[in-house]
Amino acid sequence: MGVLKLDRAIQDAIVAHARRDHPDEACGVVAGPAGSDRPVRFIPMLNAARSPTFYEFDSTDLLKLYRDMDDRDEEPVVIYHSHTATEAYPSRTDISYANEPGAHYVLVSTREEDRVEFRSFRIVDGVVTEEPVEIA
Numbered sequence: 001m002g003v004l005k006l007d008r009a010i011q012d013a014i015v016a017h018a019r020r021d022h023p024d025e026a027c028g029v030v031a032g033p034a035g036s037d038r039p040v041r042f043i044p045m046l047n048a049a050r051s052p053t054f055y056e057f058d059s060t061d062l063l064k065l066y067r068d069m070d071d072r073d074e075e076p077v078v079i080y081h082s083h084t085a086t087e088a089y090p091s092r093t094d095i096s097y098a099n100e101p102g103a104h105y106v107l108v109s110t111r112e113e114d115r116v117e118f119r120s121f122r123i124v125d126g127v128v129t130e131e132p133v134e135i136a
Contacts, residue, residue, distance in 0.1 A: 004120040018082035025055040030078035039077040080106035088117040098123035
């Protein structure tokens with residue numbers, strides 16, 4: 001069973017991005033050195049769908065991101081997005097789009113202003129497994 005270890009500053013940045021984009025879903029990546037499972041570089045992305053119920057990375061942005069990570073010998077350690085009206089749990093759409101078996105899929109729910117719902121999942125072959133989050 002995996003554990004997502006995350007710096008408080010990165011967690012705060014993810015939550016801030018989610019609140020800023022509300023009522024649309026926010027999305028982004030936290031990159032880290034390839035093979036390290038250490039999320040260190042926070043990269044907020046644009047939700048190209050600009051939707052409250054769906055997120056989509058812009059294909060040009062995504063290509064640029066993967067080239068950049070390649071150049072730095074990084075990989076996407078965390079892929080995050082927000083849910084604006086529902087709990088922080090992957091939807092059927094989220095599960096069908098999850099194509100990074102090594103990544104932690106973080107969900108933040110912004111449905112309540114004064115409460116942070118921040119959860120992490122592994123999604124492999126359509127199977128969702130929640131994992132604990134340790135904040136340092």
